Amino acid sequence: MKKIINDPESFVDEFVEGILLAHPDLVKTPGDDIRVLVRADAPLDGKVGIVTGGGSGHLPLFKGYVGKGLCSGVAIGNVFSSPSSDQIFQATKAVDGGAGVLYLYGNYGGDVFNFDLAVDLAELEDIHTKTVVGRDDVASQPNERKLDRRGVAGIFFAYKAAGAAAERGDSLEQVAEIAEDAVEHTATIGIGLAPTILPTTGKPSFELPAGEMEIGIGIHGEPGTRRGTLETADEIAEHLTSALVDDLELGEGSRVAVLVNGMGATPLEELYVLYRKTHKVLAERGIEIVKNYVGEYATSLEMAGASISILDLNDDRLELLNAPAQSPFFREG
Amino acid sequence: MKSKELNDHICRSLTILIESSDELRDLDQALGDGDLGITIAAGSRAVIAALEELPEDTTPTEIARTCAKAFANANPSTMAALVAGALLSGSRVWEGETDIGVEEAARFTKAAADSIAQRGKTQVGDKTILDGIAAASDALKAVTDPAEATEAAKAAAARAVRETTSLQSRRGRASWLQERSIGLADPGAAAFQRFVEAWEAAGVTIN
Numbered sequence: 026m027k028k029i030i031n032d033p034e035s036f037v038d039e040f041v042e043g044i045l046l047a048h049p050d051l052v053k054t055p056g057d058d059i060r061v062l063v064r065a066d067a068p069l070d071g072k073v074g075i076v077t078g079g080g081s082g083h084l085p086l087f088k089g090y091v092g093k094g095l096c097s098g099v100a101i102g103n104v105f106s107s108p109s110s111d112q113i114f115q116a117t118k119a120v121d122g123g124a125g126v127l128y129l130y131g132n133y134g135g136d137v138f139n140f141d142l143a144v145d146l147a148e149l150e151d152i153h154t155k156t157v158v159g160r161d162d163v164a165s166q167p168n169e170r171k172l173d174r175r176g177v178a179g180i181f182f183a184y185k186a187a188g189a190a191a192e193r194g195d196s197l198e199q200v201a202e203i204a205e206d207a208v209e210h211t212a213t214i215g216i217g218l219a220p221t222i223l224p225t226t227g228k229p230s231f232e233l234p235a236g237e238m239e240i241g242i243g244i245h246g247e248p249g250t251r252r253g254t255l256e257t258a259d260e261i262a263e264h265l266t267s268a269l270v271d272d273l274e275l276g277e278g279s280r281v282a283v284l285v286n287g288m289g290a291t292p293l294e295e296l297y298v299l300y301r302k303t304h305k306v307l308a309e310r311g312i313e314i315v316k317n318y319v320g321e322y323a324t325s326l327e328m329a330g331a332s333i334s335i336l337d338l339n340d341d342r343l344e345l346l347n348a349p350a351q352s353p354f355f356r357e358g
Numbered sequence: 359m360k361s362k363e364l365n366d367h368i369c370r371s372l373t374i375l376i377e378s379s380d381e382l383r384d385l386d387q388a389l390g391d392g393d394l395g396i397t398i399a400a401g402s403r404a405v406i407a408a409l410e411e412l413p414e415d416t417t418p419t420e421i422a423r424t425c426a427k428a429f430a431n432a433n434p435s436t437m438a439a440l441v442a443g444a445l446l447s448g449s450r451v452w453e454g455e456t457d458i459g460v461e462e463a464a465r466f467t468k469a470a471a472d473s474i475a476q477r478g479k480t481q482v483g484d485k486t487i488l489d490g491i492a493a494a495s496d497a498l499k500a501v502t503d504p505a506e507a508t509e510a511a512k513a514a515a516a517r518a519v520r521e522t523t524s525l526q527s528r529r530g531r532a533s534w535l536q537e538r539s540i541g542l543a544d545p546g547a548a549a550f551q552r553f554v555e556a557w558e559a560a561g562v563t564i565n
Binding site (some may be wrong): 071108109110111134135138139142146149191292 | 396423426427431432434436439440442443447477
């Protein structure tokens, strides 16, 4: 497998350096560790900071969502590995404007342990934190165990909502509540057509015979919860959308935001073919798409495939989605 | 045990503990991913280096916090994060203390066990490091004589590790092996046992 890299070991540091060189007006590194990025104007006095983090290999997740109206800082791990508690704590210190810091990240064991430890470290320096974890992947656990689901692309909605709330000056309690509310009303499901290749091993993460697809994939190059025959775009959209509508118990009159996300190697054209049918399936059920996002929002290196996320909207959530935001990879207003 | 003695004793204990890292790696390879050896070796070295930098009048609370931060950053594994969280919890019950005796050690160990239970969402009998720490915590509560304390904690930890052998792992990577985990001692609990043994071998009893 060919890759545009220098040394696999320096892959993460070098792409982060690239982001810093490309966007000095938006993000900066507050200390010596290039694995800690914060928005260029951090800390914001009197405003709640939002720190996210996780493994690399998911751009624009996680570091792509650091900016105005989004997250305030990020701790960056190796490819598909958690950042350290110290890196999370460094980000926390750099974004704390005195109003506390929200930890908002995806539900994965290593990330949870390290963020929890960072909570302790922050407490020792009197920085008040709250934690909300993204857990939107409906394929990873059934609805009755939804608290154990893993977090995937749908965390974008929680970033957008919580980031807008922090920007307008909400308290830590309010920002955490808004993040939790967004997580609770978001559902995602994805399919994979080709595996990921880790820079350090150079090997595919799984083998997939021609004519088959993985259903219920995560964002770490792992196989899905089951394997099935490759379907047409319309069949995929129909099946994925139905699973989300059922999980969120949407019905006639519901208003939603839809995110059709590419996993890294799937062309934008194919994502729009998916969006086309998703739009029609929802319209047939009397569900209105008020906002839509089509593109790469959370990837798994060069995995081929896509996920669909739905956020069940009310007026409050819609207002937060519409609020202005700007980061190296996302802009609203 | 005042600050200087506590600091020195931790350093001597960890130097001894490092000798067990290959054994712990092998034990962990059979049940998990084998990184426990490096977590213990790199973590212990980092703690020793950090403690050597501390001034003599550093409080026991600060000593425990220094251990936690150094251990967490050396090899940021799940075990390192759990142990560091446990040490930070323990550091809180030592606020204001200047002389660490059996009673303080018992409270520290209890706070550490509670932290691991809560953070790791685990309980005694799940075949984890908690089995060892909880047993030592109970043993320390039952003694007052400093000479007996280390011996009691060591015996309790050894018994707990033996008991994990017949259990099935219910947490962490080892739980994926399901019934295949029966018959092997838990590596986390074994690491704790080796730590208590190292503490005793490092010289004096707790006082």
